[in-house]
Amino acid sequence: MKYRIVVLAKQVPDTRNVGKDAMKADGTVNRAALPAIFNPEDLNALEQALRIKDRFPGSEIIVLTMGPFRAAEIIRESLYRGADRGYLITDRKFAGSDTLATSYAISLAVKKLEPYHFVISGRQAIDGDTAQVGPQTAEKLHLPQVTYAEDILDIEKDSVTIKRRIEMGVEIVKSTLPVAITVHGSAPSCRARLAKLVMKYKHARTITELQEETKDYTDLYSHRPYLQIDEWTVADLNADAEMLGLSGSPTKVKKIENVVLAHKESTRLTADDKDVEWLMQELISRHVIG
Amino acid sequence: MNNIFVYCEVSEEKSISDVSLELLSKGRKLANELGVKLEAIVLGDKIENLEGNLYPYGVDVIHYADDKRLFPFLTLPHSTLLIDLFKKEKPEVVLFGATSIGRDIAPRIASALRCGLTADCTSLEIGDHFENRTQKEYKSLLYQIRPAFGGNIIATIINPDTRPQMATVREGVMKKEIVNPNYKGKLKSIDAKGLLKDEDFIVQIIERHIEKSKVNIKNAGIIVSGGYGVGSRENFKMLYDLAEVLGADVGATRAAVDAGFEDHERQIGQTGVTVRPKLYIACGISGAVQHRAGMDQSAQIISINTDPNAPINFIADYTIIGNVNDIIPKMIKYYKKNSK
Ligand SMILES: Cc1cc2nc3c(=O)[nH]c(=O)nc-3n(C[C@H](O)[C@H](O)[C@H](O)COP(=O)(O)OP(=O)(O)OC[C@H]3O[C@@H](n4cnc5c(N)ncnc54)[C@H](O)[C@@H]3O)c2cc1C
Numbered sequence: 001m002k003y004r005i006v007v008l009a010k011q012v013p014d015t016r017n018v019g020k021d022a023m024k025a026d027g028t029v030n031r032a033a034l035p036a037i038f039n040p041e042d043l044n045a046l047e048q049a050l051r052i053k054d055r056f057p058g059s060e061i062i063v064l065t066m067g068p069f070r071a072a073e074i075i076r077e078s079l080y081r082g083a084d085r086g087y088l089i090t091d092r093k094f095a096g097s098d099t100l101a102t103s104y105a106i107s108l109a110v111k112k113l114e115p116y117h118f119v120i121s122g123r124q125a126i127d128g129d130t131a132q133v134g135p136q137t138a139e140k141l142h143l144p145q146v147t148y149a150e151d152i153l154d155i156e157k158d159s160v161t162i163k164r165r166i167e168m169g170v171e172i173v174k175s176t177l178p179v180a181i182t183v184h185g186s187a188p189s190c191r192a193r194l195a196k197l198v199m200k201y202k203h204a205r206t207i208t209e210l211q212e213e214t215k216d217y218t219d220l221y222s223h224r225p226y227l228q229i230d231e232w233t234v235a236d237l238n239a240d241a242e243m244l245g246l247s248g249s250p251t252k253v254k255k256i257e258n259v260v261l262a263h264k265e266s267t268r269l270t271a272d273d274k275d276v277e278w279l280m281q282e283l284i285s286r287h288v289i290g
Numbered sequence: 291m292n293n294i295f296v297y298c299e300v301s302e303e304k305s306i307s308d309v310s311l312e313l314l315s316k317g318r319k320l321a322n323e324l325g326v327k328l329e330a331i332v333l334g335d336k337i338e339n340l341e342g343n344l345y346p347y348g349v350d351v352i353h354y355a356d357d358k359r360l361f362p363f364l365t366l367p368h369s370t371l372l373i374d375l376f377k378k379e380k381p382e383v384v385l386f387g388a389t390s391i392g393r394d395i396a397p398r399i400a401s402a403l404r405c406g407l408t409a410d411c412t413s414l415e416i417g418d419h420f421e422n423r424t425q426k427e428y429k430s431l432l433y434q435i436r437p438a439f440g441g442n443i444i445a446t447i448i449n450p451d452t453r454p455q456m457a458t459v460r461e462g463v464m465k466k467e468i469v470n471p472n473y474k475g476k477l478k479s480i481d482a483k484g485l486l487k488d489e490d491f492i493v494q495i496i497e498r499h500i501e502k503s504k505v506n507i508k509n510a511g512i513i514v515s516g517g518y519g520v521g522s523r524e525n526f527k528m529l530y531d532l533a534e535v536l537g538a539d540v541g542a543t544r545a546a547v548d549a550g551f552e553d554h555e556r557q558i559g560q561t562g563v564t565v566r567p568k569l570y571i572a573c574g575i576s577g578a579v580q581h582r583a584g585m586d587q588s589a590q591i592i593s594i595n596t597d598p599n600a601p602i603n604f605i606a607d608y609t610i611i612g613n614v615n616d617i618i619p620k621m622i623k624y625y626k627k628n629s630k
């Protein structure tokens with residue numbers, strides 16, 4: 001059996017390393033100071049896809065990422081690790097999309113890849129932790145969904161058995177194919193890049209990237225077509241522009257507030273023995289501890 | 291205006307989960323403000339004393355589907371029943387717990403109904419909105435308030451034009467409160483047999499291993515919590531030593547969890563547990579808004595930090611400027627010396 005696996009991967013600012021320079025003086029985020037990374041759980045998702053391909057040689061992994069031009073990095077990174085091809089969904093009309101509009105665009109792109117057997121995404125993206133795009137894409141494609149997958153235990157012709165990690169433990173479930181799966185961070189981490197694949201794909205580019213580098217893409221693409229990363233726009237997806245961007249997003253940000261910390265009258269102490277001893281006595285005498 | 295609905299989760303003991311009771315309590319207050327009814331949805335199997343348990347929270351209607359195929363939770367049959375109910379009842383607001391179940395099903399429902407959903411709200415309020423672009427005035431919207439990515443920012447999200455307005459909220463964020471032990475509502479049954487089709491059961495549960503979580507920091511009276519500044523998993527042991535002498539529990543920040551110093555179950559904050567202990571000792575924690583969202587209602591806060599300007603210091607009652615690794619052993623020593 002050969003399977004076609006669509007992996008959804010997002011490029012995100014690395015919110016895990018929000019340092020002091022990540023905030024501007026006015027309290028807004030300085031995105032430029034945050035490195036853009038492969039969303040961590042999407043790497044877990046890619047690994048699950050690679051494992052299916054290991055077991056069923058000839059299976060095909062297609063990575064979809066929606067974002068600005070630079071998100072093509074996600075596709076190259078996936079090619080280096082064993083994905084077969086990828087598409088960058090990019091268009092200014094997508095700007096301002098919430099999860100509903102995002103999953104609408106992604107679901108149209110997935111449909112273009114029919115017939116597929118698996119749509120595998122991360123559980124959640126660390127920039128918002130919403131965990132909504134996976135289930136919403138599943139709904140739009142009328143697929144059953146298996147969230148928080150930790151391991152794909154078994155695949156028979158047209159069914160799959162999956163171990164999922166839920167709050168209170170684990171569940172083993174079985175679904176028919178095609179299915180949408182969201183992968184939990186406790187799943188095995190992604191294998192490293194393969195030197196051979198890095199060599200093969202390091203010049204893979206989108207048209208926009210080649211234009212920026214003022215390279216002649218017709219020549220490159222015709223000699224080595226596998227280096228072409230296609231961009232899909234609203235027109236390519238045949239999408240209804242009303243359902244994208246701000247107009248397609250039911251959630252609106254009403255306001256963003258900097259939290260002004262109400263300064264409490266706090267007792268300032270040092271690490272000196274007498275200060276620490278004073279504090280412990282104070283807490284004991286006020287019955288906070290003891 | 292239409293009513294507020296709360297999707298109630300059924301626990302392993304086949305009663306209604308705490309997070310759902312907390313949401314009913316919040317839902318009651320919002321319903322009072324809007325002058326509407328509070329309706330609970332329970333999809334389960336032979337739940338005992340359902341009415342007796344729920345009405346006291348001020349529930350006006352319970353929509354109950356009793357069918358053995360509805361427990362344990364499966365996405366598709368629960369979605370089918372909820373989507374059908376929401377199409378008929380057109381709720382104004384629907385609240386879900388931000389749990390493995392709520393975060394699985396709420397986005398699917400939002401997609402089917404094409405409505406907005408905000409994850410992990412830390413506060414819900416009612417308020418108006420004036421849209422400049424269209425010069426349109428909206429009355430009594432649900433303000434879905436949550437910390438937003440990056441530092442000290444709180445975002446208020448609204449869904450002006452679509453209904454229902456949906457949000458998920460973590461356990462412990464809202465307070466569970468009985469409004470009236472004699473409150474009476476009515477029970478309406480959902481025709482699960484009639485609505486569920488074979489294709490709703492294409493995902494089957496083969497096996498389950500459910501363990502009761504050993505960690506219960508939510509109800510701890512004292513919490514010793516460690517951040518990235520603690521430095522290592524090894525150093526975290528010191529926090530356990532202090533916790534042991536104080537009879538406390540240990541918590542952590544997301545940075546500490548991501549670094550592998552502590553397990554996820556102990557993460558406190560917007561995407562972890564919300565706690566309200568009588569004493570919170572923050573060790574090497576900067577006090578990002580996502581962390582504060584889960585602990586700023588602690589009665590007393592001690593911050594131990596090398597940086598005098600760490601945001602956490604501004605909400606602390608006592609701040610010790612210094613290295614956690616020096617100070618914790620001293621706290622243990624002087625606690626032992628001074629307590630009998
Ligand atoms: C969508 C989203 C959700 C999030 N949810 C959560 C959440 O639920 N909970 C959460 O905690 N975070 C959450 N975060 C992350 C949050 O923004 C912060 O990154 C995190 O809380 C920082 O943890 P920290 O204070 O341990 O680390 P840091 O910010 O790195 O702070 C370390 C502190 O330790 C001090 N320090 C260093 N060395 C020492 C020493 N030897 N002795 C004493 N002090 C020392 C430093 O001065 C500093 O103040 C979330 C982020 C996002 C984007």
Ligand SMILES: Nc1ncnc2c1ncn2[C@@H]1O[C@H](COP(=O)(O)O)[C@@H](O)[C@H]1O
Nearest residue numbers: 008009066121122124125130131132133
């Ligand atoms: N812009 C995007 N492009 C590709 N995949 C995405 C995108 N946004 C979300 N996803 C996928 O959906 C998952 C959940 O995202 P979120 O709902 O933003 O937490 C991610 O882990 C990705 O697998």
